[in-house]
Amino acid sequence: MDESVAAGLFTMSLIGRRPKVVIVGAGFGGLAAAKEMADLDVDVLMIDARNHHTFQPLLYQIATAGLDADDVCYPIRGVFHRQGNARVRLGRVKAIHKETKTVTVDDGTAIPYDFLVLAAGAVTADFGVPGVGEHALGLKSATDALTIRTKVLESFEAADADPALVDDGVLNIVIVGGGPTGVELAGGMSELVDRVLRRDYPGLEIDRARIVLIEGADRLLGSFASKLSKRAEKRLVKMGVELKLGVAVAEVTAASVRLDDGTDIPTSTVVWAAGVKANEIGTALGGELDRGGRILVGKDLSVPGNPDVWVIGDLASSPTGDGRPLPQVAPVAVQGGEFVAKAIAARIEGRESEEFRYRDKGSMATIGRNAAVVELPNGRTLSGWPGWITWLGLHLVLLIGFRNRANVLVNWAWNYWTYDRGSRLILAHTQPPTD
Amino acid sequence: MDESVAAGLFTMSLIGRRPKVVIVGAGFGGLAAAKEMADLDVDVLMIDARNHHTFQPLLYQIATAGLDADDVCYPIRGVFHRQGNARVRLGRVKAIHKETKTVTVDDGTAIPYDFLVLAAGAVTADFGVPGVGEHALGLKSATDALTIRTKVLESFEAADADPALVDDGVLNIVIVGGGPTGVELAGGMSELVDRVLRRDYPGLEIDRARIVLIEGADRLLGSFASKLSKRAEKRLVKMGVELKLGVAVAEVTAASVRLDDGTDIPTSTVVWAAGVKANEIGTALGGELDRGGRILVGKDLSVPGNPDVWVIGDLASSPTGDGRPLPQVAPVAVQGGEFVAKAIAARIEGRESEEFRYRDKGSMATIGRNAAVVELPNGRTLSGWPGWITWLGLHLVLLIGFRNRANVLVNWAWNYWTYDRGSRLILAHTQPPTD
Numbered sequence: 128m129d130e131s132v133a134a135g136l137f138t139m140s141l142i143g144r145r146p147k148v149v150i151v152g153a154g155f156g157g158l159a160a161a162k163e164m165a166d167l168d169v170d171v172l173m174i175d176a177r178n179h180h181t182f183q184p185l186l187y188q189i190a191t192a193g194l195d196a197d198d199v200c201y202p203i204r205g206v207f208h209r210q211g212n213a214r215v216r217l218g219r220v221k222a223i224h225k226e227t228k229t230v231t232v233d234d235g236t237a238i239p240y241d242f243l244v245l246a247a248g249a250v251t252a253d254f255g256v257p258g259v260g261e262h263a264l265g266l267k268s269a270t271d272a273l274t275i276r277t278k279v280l281e282s283f284e285a286a287d288a289d290p291a292l293v294d295d296g297v298l299n300i301v302i303v304g305g306g307p308t309g310v311e312l313a314g315g316m317s318e319l320v321d322r323v324l325r326r327d328y329p330g331l332e333i334d335r336a337r338i339v340l341i342e343g344a345d346r347l348l349g350s351f352a353s354k355l356s357k358r359a360e361k362r363l364v365k366m367g368v369e370l371k372l373g374v375a376v377a378e379v380t381a382a383s384v385r386l387d388d389g390t391d392i393p394t395s396t397v398v399w400a401a402g403v404k405a406n407e408i409g410t411a412l413g414g415e416l417d418r419g420g421r422i423l424v425g426k427d428l429s430v431p432g433n434p435d436v437w438v439i440g441d442l443a444s445s446p447t448g449d450g451r452p453l454p455q456v457a458p459v460a461v462q463g464g465e466f467v468a469k470a471i472a473a474r475i476e477g478r479e480s481e482e483f484r485y486r487d488k489g490s491m492a493t494i495g496r497n498a499a500v501v502e503l504p505n506g507r508t509l510s511g512w513p514g515w516i517t518w519l520g521l522h523l524v525l526l527i528g529f530r531n532r533a534n535v536l537v538n539w540a541w542n543y544w545t546y547d548r549g550s551r552l553i554l555a556h557t558q559p560p561t562d
Numbered sequence: 563m564d565e566s567v568a569a570g571l572f573t574m575s576l577i578g579r580r581p582k583v584v585i586v587g588a589g590f591g592g593l594a595a596a597k598e599m600a601d602l603d604v605d606v607l608m609i610d611a612r613n614h615h616t617f618q619p620l621l622y623q624i625a626t627a628g629l630d631a632d633d634v635c636y637p638i639r640g641v642f643h644r645q646g647n648a649r650v651r652l653g654r655v656k657a658i659h660k661e662t663k664t665v666t667v668d669d670g671t672a673i674p675y676d677f678l679v680l681a682a683g684a685v686t687a688d689f690g691v692p693g694v695g696e697h698a699l700g701l702k703s704a705t706d707a708l709t710i711r712t713k714v715l716e717s718f719e720a721a722d723a724d725p726a727l728v729d730d731g732v733l734n735i736v737i738v739g740g741g742p743t744g745v746e747l748a749g750g751m752s753e754l755v756d757r758v759l760r761r762d763y764p765g766l767e768i769d770r771a772r773i774v775l776i777e778g779a780d781r782l783l784g785s786f787a788s789k790l791s792k793r794a795e796k797r798l799v800k801m802g803v804e805l806k807l808g809v810a811v812a813e814v815t816a817a818s819v820r821l822d823d824g825t826d827i828p829t830s831t832v833v834w835a836a837g838v839k840a841n842e843i844g845t846a847l848g849g850e851l852d853r854g855g856r857i858l859v860g861k862d863l864s865v866p867g868n869p870d871v872w873v874i875g876d877l878a879s880s881p882t883g884d885g886r887p888l889p890q891v892a893p894v895a896v897q898g899g900e901f902v903a904k905a906i907a908a909r910i911e912g913r914e915s916e917e918f919r920y921r922d923k924g925s926m927a928t929i930g931r932n933a934a935v936v937e938l939p940n941g942r943t944l945s946g947w948p949g950w951i952t953w954l955g956l957h958l959v960l961l962i963g964f965r966n967r968a969n970v971l972v973n974w975a976w977n978y979w980t981y982d983r984g985s986r987l988i989l990a991h992t993q994p995p996t997d
Contacts, residue, residue, distance in 0.1 A: 178715060178988045197630040197985040204762035205982065214765065217719045217988075234723055270989055280613060284652045288669060327639035330649065530976040530984045534969055541965040547640065549965045550632040553613045553652075554704055 145170050146475060149230060149240035151220050151408065153180050153203045155457045156440030157246035158527075159464030161213055162206070167472055169242075171213040174232065175203055178217055181269055182526055184457065185535075187308060189272035190398075191315035192280075192323070192551035193542050196269040198534045201527040220247070223411050225433055242435050242471050245408060245422065246464065249441035249455055252404035252419075258379035263399035266308060273554070278396050279316070280553050287328050296393025298336035301384045303376050304401035305342025306349070307492035310359055312398060313340040314495040317366040322546040338368045339392055341384070343401075345373045348492060348500065350454065355500040358510045362494045376401075403455060405442045412436070417444040421452060426482040428467055437470065439463030445483065457525075458488040493518045496543060580605050581910060584665060584675035586655050586843065588615050588638045590892045591875030592681035593962075594899030596648050597641070602907055604677075606648040609667065610638055613652055616704055617961055619892065620970075622743060624707035625833075626750035627715075627758070627986035628977050631704040633969045636962040655682070658846050660868055677870050677906050680843060680857065681899065684876035684890055687839035687854075693814035698834035701743060708989070713831050714751070715988050722763050731828025733771035736819045738811050739836035740777025741784070742927035745794055747833060748775040749930040752801040757981040773803045774827055776819070778836075780808045783927060783935065785889065790935040793945045797929045811836075838890060840877045847871070852879040856887060861917040862905055863898060872905065874898030880918065892960075893923040928953045931978065 146169045150157045153175040161171050179200040188194040207213040218232030229237040251265030264278065265271050279300060286292045300316050302309050316338050325333040340347070340363065346356040347363075347370070360370060371386065378385045379399075384392045405420035414430050415423045421444035422430060428443060430436045440460030444452040453459045462485055470480040486504070491514070493499040499514035509517055519539065526532050542548060581604045585592045588610040596606050614635040623629040642648040653667030664672040686700030699713065700706050714735060721727045735751050737744050751773050760768040775782070775798065781791040782798075782805070795805060812822045814834075819827045840855035849865050850858045856879035857865060863880060865871045875895030879887040888894045897920055905915040921939070926949070928934040934949035944952055954974065961967050977983060 178719065178986070195630050195632040196987055196989055200987050200989075202762070202984070202986045205984075205986075208761045215762075216723065218723065236723065269987070273989070284613065288651065288653065288671065326643045327637070327650075528984065530973065530980075530982070533972045533976070537968045537972055538965065541968070545965075547965070549637070549640075549963065551613070551637050551640075552631055552635050552704070554631055554635075554708070 146241040146471075147172065147239060148242045148244065148471060149174060149238060150244040150246060151175075151230065152246035152248055152406075152440070152442075153177075153206075153215075154183070154246060154248045154440060154460060156248075156460030156464040157244065158203075158206060159461040160244050160246065160439065160468050161464075162210070163465045163468030164471070165210050165212065167212070167468065167475075169212060169471070169475070171210075172216055172238065172240075173203060173207070173213060174216045174218055174220055174230070174238070176217070176219040177203075177268070179203055179269070180206065180527060182531075183267070184522060185526075186266055186269065186272045187312045187315050189269060189550070190266060190275040190279075190312060191319045192276055192548040193315065193319075194535060194538055195550045196273060198531055198538060200269050201531060206527065220408055221411065223408070223413075223436075225413075225436070228435070240435075242474070243437070244464075244467050245412070245436065245438045245442055246440050246460070247406035247408045247442050249403035249405050251399055252402045253399065254402060256376050256379065259376075259399050262379045262381050263303070263397040265399055266312065267403070275396075275398055276551070277553050279319070280551055282395055283324055283328055283331070284553070287331055290331065293332060293335050295382065295395075296337075297395050298331070298333075299339065299392065299394035300336070300396045300398070301339045301341065301392055301394045302398045302400060303341045303384070304399065305340060305344070305347035305370075305372070306400065307490070309340055309342070309398075309400040310347055310363070310492050310494060312400060313338055313363055313368045314366060314493065314498070317363070317368050318495055318546075319548055319551075321367065323548045323551065327551075337392075339371060339384075339394075340368050341371045341374060341376060341386070343373070343375045347372070351490060351492075351500060351502050352506075352508055355502060355508055355510060359492065359494055359500050362498050366495055403441065409442060417452065419444070427470055427480040428463060428483050429470070429480075435474075437467045439467055445485075447485075453485050456490065459485055462486065491518050491521070581676040581906075582607065582674060583677045583679065583906060584609060584673060585679040585681060586610075586665065587681035587683055587841075587875070587877075588612075588641075588650075589618070589681060589683045589875060589895060591683075591895030591899040592679065593638075593641060594896040595679050595681065595874065595903050596899075597645070598900045598903030599906070600645050600647065602647070602903065602910075604647060604906070604910070606645075607651055607673065607675075608638060608642070608648060609651045609653055609655055609665070609673070611652070611654040612638075612703070614638060614704070615641065615962060617966075618702070619957060620961075621701055621704065621707045622747045622750050624704060624985070625701060625710040625714075625747060626754045627711055627983040628750065628754075629970060629973055630985045631708060633966055633973060634707075635704050636966060641962065655843055656846065658843070658848075658871075660848075660871070663870070675870075677909070678872070679899075679902055680847070680871065680873045680877055681875050681895065682841035682843045682877050683895075684838035684840050686834055687837045688834065689837060691811050691814065694811075694834050697814045697816050698738070698832040700834055701747065702838070710831075710833055711986070712988050714754070715986055717830055718759055718763055718766070719988070722766055725766065728767060728770050730817065730830075731772075732830050733766070733768075734774065734827065734829035735771070735831045735833070736774045736776065736827055736829045737833045737835060738776045738819070739834065740775060740779065740782035740807070741835065742925070744775055744777070744833075744835040745782055745798070745927050745929060747835060748773055748798055748803045749801060749928065749933070752798070752803050753930055753981075754983055754986075756802065758983045758986065762986075772827075774806060774819075774829075775803055776806045776809060776811060776821070778808070778810045782807070786925060786927075786935060786937050787941075787943055790937060790943055790945060794927065794929055794935050797933050801930055838876065844877060852887065854879070862915040863902055863918050864905070864915075870909075872902045874902055882920075888920050891925065894920055897921065926953050926956070
């Protein structure tokens with residue numbers, strides 16, 4: 128039985144009831160898919176392990192104390208207050224049963240689906256480097272970002288109480304990975320240390336705090352035009368960030384980062400922004416995966432042999448002209464989500480789905496105040512202040528919710544005019560109530 | 563050697579160097595004292611166990627998801643960026659050595675002082691009721707407030723996943739203590755459940771969520787005029803809050819609150835706002851304590867027999883005309899802080915200190931949108947919308963920092979116009995980075 132016949136028979140079986148669409152993951156892709164289905168005659172169930180959507184491009188600003196979690200995150204249930212056909216379920220999908228067409232979440236509940244959209248994204252990958260799991264911090268969730276913020280602030284407090292710790296590198300912040308996340312984090316940390324913590328700790332020798340950015344390739348921002356890489360490198364160096372290009376991390380310990388050229392950088396704060404791997408839900412599906420754990424999908428983003436399962440965003444390895452999968456960035460996820468909603472509509476109406484075509488939206492990374500690099504789809508570039516304003520405006524517009532936008536605007540204006548960072552709180556959110 | 567002679571000799575010993583003032587606690591009292599010493603020729607060291615000042619009157623808004631921690635808290639070090647004579651030390655004071663004039667913090671460091679100001683405040687008191695420590699949540703810190711927020715949201719998520727739990731009272735929120743904190747929390751929870759969670763959980767029978775406010779006395783807000791108590795009670799009942807007046811809690815378990823009249827209220831969320839006891843630093847001092855653990859002080863707020871140690875705010879049991887100590891509220895702490903700075907200035911100049919005189923600023927509590935009760939110092943009262951606007955304006959003005967005020971204003975406007983609460987995030991801030 129070929130796939131189109133199977134799909135046809137399947138459509139027949141739905142006559143008389145609304146199809147159930149289960150979407151796993153409320154990131155950029157999952158939310159875009161669900162919203163695009165607002166007028167579709169289906170029941171949408173959004174499943175996510177967290178109760179909030181995370182605007183991942185701004186996580187580094189939580190880590191550098193410029194914003195707090197509720198500026199960058201948005202409650203998923205709030206997204207669907209006005210969308211009658213969508214429900215939300217908190218849970219982590221543990222298994223996918225293609226035969227019975229159900230997914231099982233971590234409390235053991237089996238949830239049936241007619242159409243399944245997998246949008247579970249990616250997690251931090253350590254690439255087998257020893258010590259990363261134990262001693263380095265990732266930056267994929269608000270919890271991650273708050274953990275980094277707390278670690279940095281606690282390190283400076285420790286040095287303030289015992290200045291001898293400065294000799295052990297307690298003020299050093301080492302960031303591994305020179306992509307947009309690493310670059311933005313390094314720039315943000317430099318400003319935090321130089322502009323704010325310098326004033327917070329008048330008794331500390333702040334100039335001994337090193338911010339080191341490590342990248343295995345010979346330039347930062349490898350996916351950008353090389354002149355933008357140069358600009359970012361120049362700017363970061365001017366801000367006091369030490370760049371280590373063309374070297375790899377050999378090991379991370381509790382007290383240092385050891386590079387493969389033998390250098391040892393003493394530090395107690397290591398952020399691992401060197402790469403991601405797909406969420407392990409791909410293994411649960413049992414389909415073919417690429418090297419990064421991504422699920423191989425067809426030109427319509429459905430899983431070969433499983434025409435009622437689609438994969439979008441960071442979790443999908445989608446075919447492109449040059450053989451490389453699409454990049455793991457937000458616009459790919461959003462466009463994939465919108466596409467899959469249309470594909471499901473087509474399936475219900477018995478039409479053939481089109482092929483997914485990604486329209487490149489360009490890419491951007493901010494380095495610091497008045498400085499960002501932007502690469503437009505037509506190959507043109509922006510940097511410096513024009514790039515920065517473009518970056519600011521676009522991120523404000525893309526944030527969900529008027530309240531989040533207004534809060535972020537207030538905080539950015541404050542941070543800009545005063546060189547301050549108001550969110551530098553050390554909080555233990557899960558401590559016992561006796562604290 | 564009488565006290566004035568001792569003080570005189572002591573002043574002599576300071577000639578030729580700046581006196582060291584150690585302030586323990588960066589609450590309302592400690593901060594007021596430190597700021598009032600800005601122009602004094604002393605070195606001020608502020609010691610606090612947290613790195614931020616907490617605007618405690620708004621903690622209930624974190625717990626009810628209307629504000630996030632960085633709206634309500636302010637980094638202590640930021641307060642002193644422009645105050646050259648003040649430093650900050652993160653730490654918990656464990657011992658006070660009056661002979662050597664040092665305090666010891668939790669990492670073992672001994673810190674010398676010439677003048678010591680104890681402003682360590684109060685913590686939640688369980689009054690020996692079984693189960694409170696294990697199963698009830700306090701509301702004295704941002705961590706406490708975030709724990710309550712998380713507990714409520716997790717309970718609703720649990721019920722959404724398994725509606726049978728509603729029979730076990732998982733949606734019920736029980737608040738013990740009918741003072742301003744309990745009243746504000748009950749009103750805020752009622753709005754959160756009725757306006758926001760009702761829309762978040764369309765599949766749940768929200769009307770089965772009970773919000774119960776328990777008070778041992780026969781009226782709420784016992785320190786207010788009785789007509790204001792009546793108004794608050796009427797309003798809360800109208801908002802769906804169940805009042806249990808004149809009953810005490812016999813025991814708190816993991817599944818219920820048992821009252822001394824035999825009633826059992828099934829719930830997994832219990833907030834204990836029934837009272838506080840002084841920080842145990844009073845024991846470390848070795849002076850005389852009152853029933854609530856507060857340190858008995860003289861009319862100049864110094865400790866009898868220790869003229870170089872002052873106690874202010876919730877930690878002080880200060881003599882008043884009617885024999886009862888001053889109430890444990892913010893204005894007493896602020897005025898005490900300002901007074902003690904002047905007393906230290908007088909001591910340095912060899913002048914006699916005046917007596918502390920508290921000027922009553924009135925009291926207020928908000929119940930919900932457009933509803934608050936206000937008692938002015940002249941005995942006049944406000945309630946309803948005028949009371950609410952007064953409450954809003956005063957709290958905005960009293961918040962530290964323009965950024966915090968602007969953020970709170972944005973969030974309040976948002977919450978007011980949309981009936982939404984944007985901070986309803988379930989976050990585990992201390993989870994390992996692999997999350």
